[in-house]
Amino acid sequence: MSDVAVAHEVPKGEHILFAAAGPARLSSILYEPEKPSKSAVILIPQGAGGLSEGDHDYNPLAQKLMDAGYALLLTNMRTANGGWFYTLFETAKDDIAAAIKLMKDRGYTEIVLLGTSLGGPRGAYYYAQTHDDSIKGFVFLASITSPYLERTVRRTPQ
Numbered sequence: 001m002s003d004v005a006v007a008h009e010v011p012k013g014e015h016i017l018f019a020a021a022g023p024a025r026l027s028s029i030l031y032e033p034e035k036p037s038k039s040a041v042i043l044i045p046q047g048a049g050g051l052s053e054g055d056h057d058y059n060p061l062a063q064k065l066m067d068a069g070y071a072l073l074l075t076n077m078r079t080a081n082g083g084w085f086y087t088l089f090e091t092a093k094d095d096i097a098a099a100i101k102l103m104k105d106r107g108y109t110e111i112v113l114l115g116t117s118l119g120g121p122r123g124a125y126y127y128a129q130t131h132d133d134s135i136k137g138f139v140f141l142a143s144i145t146s147p148y149l150e151r152t153v154r155r156t157p158q
Contacts, residue, residue, distance in 0.1 A: 015029055036107070119143070
């Protein structure tokens with residue numbers, strides 16, 4: 001018997017590597033409901049775009065979404081675990097597009113984007129640039145305004 005207490009059952013996810021524009025290969029975890037569905041949530045992560053940044057446990061979210069009939073794709077951006085100030089919205093757009101393509105290729109046609117912190121502006125940028133009609137909803141969770149804009153403004157010559 002283990003001495004470690006488990007607070008909740010850990011859902012099983014599938015680890016997937018897939019290509020995005022340019023040389024990028026993205027790492028993700030896909031959780032799918034038992035009963036096939038057309039609906040999926042794609043989590044766009046915070047910070048530098050890495051799911052392992054911070055002390056986050058996405059398992060309860062994955063389980064609740066699967067119970068409600070949604071798949072959940074947790075995906076790293078190409079800039080994962082680097083400095084957020086090196087990331088560009090242009091590459092985030094390409095990474096989100098690749099994640100959406102992955103889900104469409106698996107039969108998911110109704111996509112909800114869930115942006116956490118800086119993931120919110122990343123997703124908003126994606127949608128503003130593409131007007132992707134497969135996006136049926138957008139959730140901003142503890143999102144911030146874009147630090148990129150502030151950085152651009154501060155660097156603008158007087």
